[in-house]
Amino acid sequence: MADDQNPELPLGGNGSSGAGDPTGAASIVPINIEEEMRKSYLDYSMSVIIGRALPDVRDGLKPVHRRIMVAMDREGMQYNKRYSKCAGVVGECLKKYHPHGDSAVYDALVRMAQPWALRYTLVDGQGNFGSVDGDPPAAYRYTECRMMKIGSEMMADIDMETVDMVANFDESTTEPVVLPTRIPNLIVNGSNGIAVGMATNIPPHNLTEIVNATIELVNNPQAGLLEVLRHVQGPDFPTGGFIYGRSGIANAYKTGRGRFLMRAKCAIENMNQGRQAIIVSEIPYQVNKSKLIERIADLVNEKVIDDISDVRDESDRDGMRIMIELKRGAEAQIVLNQLYKHTQMQDSFSMIFLAVVNGQPKELPLDQAIHHFIDHRIDVVRRRTAFLLRxxxxxxxxxxxxxxxxxxxxxxxxxxxxxxxxxxxxxxxxxxxxxxxxxxxxxxxxxxxxxxxxxxxxxxxxxxxxxxxxxxxxxxxxxxxxxxxxxxxxxxxxxxxxxxxxxxxxxxxxxxxxxxxxxxxxKELEAVRKEYGDDRRTQILDEAAELQLEDLIADEQVAVTVSHSSYLKRTPISTYRQQRRGGTGRIGMKTREEDFVSQLIIDSTHAYLLCFTNTGRVYWLKVYEIPDVGAAGKGKSMASLLNLQPGETVRNILPVRNLEEEGKFIFFATRNGTVKKTPLKDFCNVMARGIIAIGIDDEDELIGARLTDGNQVVFLATHEGMAIRFDENDVRSMGRPARGVRGIDLGKKDYVVGIAVTPKERKVDGEGASCACLILSVTEQGFGKRTDVDEYRLQTRGGKGVINLKTTSRNGKVSSIQLVDETSELMVISQYGKIIRIDTKTIRAAGRSTQGVKLLNLEEEDKVAAAMVIPPEEAKTEPENGTLLQ
Missing domain, CATH: 1.10.268.10 (Topoisomerase, domain 3)
Structure with missing residues (x-):
């Protein structure tokens, strides 16, 4: 009866299990699965580490690259011989040395021939070997190759018993364990690979510098990293560009790990009609040029960068050239800074100097890596000399x-x-x-x-x-x-x-x-340096030499205008010419009919704008980041300048020159009557995504934020016509995430509509009279009144307050409050888009318990949407000093 027909045959047995055991139990060896998994995984990981992913410290090659070089050498594909099909190299490599996929071998061969991938290419390719744009190479049946002359230096003296030979996978021939290279290939060409639980990423270097350092260590074996750094400036990438930071390079070479900041090489060219263009001639190492251009185009389409009009790739056989045309009036350095921030025109290289040393992976400082190469050369030269002697x-x-x-x-x-x-x-x-x-x-x-x-x-x-x-x-x-x-x-x-x-x-x-x-x-190293040495391609700059964007922007006073619909723009003060009293002024911002200028900020281009949102977060902008679009321009939407979260709207913009100034505070008020005071210096490190300025409850929102000196008087007004005025010192200083304390005790369904801060002592004008400080209250039905702040007695925070305005069905609830003086003008806009502009002097001053006067005639279901004080720049007549800006 056949074995496959015997139902009693044990699993895995053959019918005769030894010792007369019919069950075959004697052939089963119990093992601990945990130990077996640990052993098997360790064997697998070491196989990947040693036999596939990591380079040898001596010749700097992984097994696949080494086998490609051996196959080409034994096929006679020297640099001075004719080209041969890459298919032959791949086939020979697979047949005798590397029994893996053909694509793995061909991909490795292609990379050895790409001048943008290797600092010193080892293979001379003929045909389509891809491009820096990421284009794939042609199939290996179409391409040809031969060894580069510098590649022959990797194979020099290999027939003189200089390295150990081992049997190949089928023992039909032998292959070298390592190549007897004359160049420190691991350092000059670098390497990268991902193994099991570890990875290597070694940057390329300049051959002349590395050979000089190697000669130094050969002549002086006791020399260390300090002597090496006298010759080696840092990595030298085949694509050129810049590296910033010498101290980081030295530390990376000392520990074997580090990070370098790379930047593209750019120039600014002037075009016709006052326009400029950014020309990119070199890009960071391992950056795909076509994807870089695509990313720039995406940033323009997504309105992240608005000042670019066109992007073109004008690269040819003479070199790389990416032209980024800018719009008229755009600041080229600002656009360049945005490109560095949002694209791979600025990228980092994380160095992990990991290589196989004596069969084990090891992280190496630069000087130790060179010493290992020297030890290899000593062994090779000694074995070669012994061979020649024999x-x-x-x-x-x-x-x-x-x-x-x-x-x-x-x-x-x-x-x-x-x-x-x-x-x-x-x-x-x-x-x-x-x-x-x-x-x-x-x-x-x-x-x-x-x-x-x-x-x-x-x-x-x-x-x-x-x-x-x-x-x-x-x-x-x-x-x-x-x-x-x-x-x-x-x-x-x-x-x-x-x-x-x-x-x-x-x-x-x-x-x-x-x-x-x-x-x-x-002597041999000097010959290699003379034959293959060249100049550096990558320029290394000190940290101090790295220009900050502020260094490129003139520190000058500008006017920043903010519209009611959240459009911002900046304009040099020189744009606003002086006029005589009674002049008609000039247009400061072009807006739509339903929009108007709600805020004017005059400050330095280096000042910060703290933007506080309804959710209690704060973002900041540098004034120079706001586009300069001319006096009649509309400006740029705030949503495109700030990384606002869904549902966020900006409630206040405060200009600040020095965020670390002592004695300055930000005072907050929320809809539910909570107030808080936080030191200004707590807002020094605002991130792009914003930070929490005040803790806000789910049913609450920020109404306003004001910059104070810690000794002012705070005024809060509510929807139901109440108001409270208290000393700022009643509120202790708190951290950013704090939710604050009660500012006013609100009635049922009441909420805060506005905040104002006033000095404790009135300023005195040139004639000795006290300057007016008035609270202008505007109601939903278009009524308003002015009341001197002194009519509101000082109270302790948290009280119910006093009557600010008598609300009735005729005048409606309080919509907003504004702090005004005798020169202020008011803009009122209704929900239906009806707008009126009023000189606040025409609104008579009234006591607290009054209903106010009619400011705007509204339809039956219309209500006041907003009321804003018009900045002086928008006034039709200029102030006493004869200028439109103060």
Missing amino acids: KAREREHILLGYQIALDHLDNVIKIIRGSSSRADARENLFQFFSGRTITVRDQALTGVTLDPAKYNIDPATIITATLTLSYRQIDAILELQLYRLTQLSIDELLKELAQVRENIAEYESILASEKKLRAVIV
Whole structure:
């Protein structure tokens, strides 16, 4: 009965389980699954680490790259030979050395031929090998390659037993464990790879600098990183660009880990009609050019960067050129800073100097990596010298045999002619010369017979010696060609013998002297530097040399106008020319009919604008980040300048020049009557996504924020016509996340509509009169009144307050309050878009418990939406000093 038909056959058994056990239990070995998983995973991970992902510290190559080089070398694809199909290289590599996927081998081959991927390419490719735009290479049946000349330096002396050879995967041939490279390839070309639980990312370097540092360490083995850094400035990327920060580079070389900031090389060119363009000629390492251009286009389409009109790729065979055209009036340095911030025109390179050292992965400082390369070169040169010494001695042995045969030529010819076969002649010659006594010139030429008269030798130097020829020498004599019997050839043999003995002495001295061996290494490194050394492509700048955007912007006073619909713009003060009293002024901002200027800020281009939102978050802008679009321009939407969250609206914008100024506070008021005071310095580090300025409850929102000196008087007004006025010192200073304390005790369904801060003491004008400080209250039905703040008695915070305005069905609830003086103008807009502009002097001053006067006639269901004080820049008549800006 067949095994597959026996239902009693145990799983995995063959019917005869040994020891007469019919169940086959004796063949089952119990193991601990945890130990087996640990062992198996460790074996797998070490296989990936050593055999695939990490480079060897000696030649800087991973196994696949090394096998490609070996395949090309053995196929005779040298730099001075013709190109050969890449398909042949891939096939040879798969057949003999690397039994993996063909795409893995071809991808590695392609990268070795890409000048934007390797600082010094090892493969000379012909055909389509991809591009810096990320275009894929052509299939390997279409492309051709051969070894670069510098690639041949990786294979130099490999046939001189300089490295160990191991059997390939099927033991049909051998392959080197490591290449006997003459260049420190790991450092000059770098490497990157992801293994199991670790990764390597080594940047490329300049060959001249690395060779100089290597020579320094060869001559002075005790030298360390300090001596290396005298020669090595830092990474040198094939794509050029800039690196910022020398101290970070030194620290990375010391620890084996670090991070470098890379930037594209850009220039600003002037175009026609006053326009400018940013020209990018070099990009950071490993950045895809086409994706970079696509990212810039996306930023323009998404309105993140508004000042770019066109992006073109004008690269050609002469080099890279990306043209970024700017709109008229755009500040090129600001746009460039935005590009650095939002694109890979500024990128970082995280260095992990990890390589395989003695079969184990190890993070290395730069000087140790060079020392490992030097140790490899010492081993290679010593093994090569020993190989050459052995070959020289073998050649000397043959030349001595020739010399003996030529000195006894007649006997040699007679013996050969008298022999019946080659084997017979071989044996007869051996018997003839065995134990034969001859005369020699000196002990150094033992085995050579010379005529004293013929060679003018002092007979006193002639000695006798017993001659014995080896079979190897006899075989060489039998193969001696007839032309070698001429006198010229005899002289050449003697000359060659002298040269060989000179070489033997040189090889022996190198092996006997560490100093001479290192001198050989230095000489070869100098030859490599002379042949392949070049100038740096990447420029390294100090941290202090890195320009901040503020350094590029003139520190000047500008006017920032904010519209009711949240559009911002800035304009130089020089735009607003002086006029005589009673002038008509000029347009400061072009707005739509339903929009108007709600705030005017005059400050430096280096000042901050703190933007507080209804949710209690704060964002900040630099004034120079607001576009300068001319006096009649509408400006830019606040939503495109700030990274607002869904549902957020800006409630207050406060200009601040110094965020760390002591004694300054931000005072907050919320809809539910909560107030809080926070030091201004707590807002120094505002992030792009904003930070919490005040803790807000779910049913609450921020109404206003004011900048104070800590000793002012706070005024809060409510929807139901109440108001409270209290000393700012009643509110203690709190941190940003704090929710604050009660500012006013609100009635049912009541809420705060506005906040104002006033000084404790009134300012005095030039005539000695106290300046007016009035609270203008506007109701939903279009009524309003002005009341002097002194009519509101000071109270303790948290009280119910006093009546601010008597609300009835005729005038409606309080919509907003504004702090005004005798020169203020008011803009009132209704929900239906009806707008009126009023000189606040025409609104009569009234007591607290009054209903106010009609400001705007409204339809039956219409209500006041907002009321804003018009900034002085928008006034039709200029102030007393004769200028439109104060």
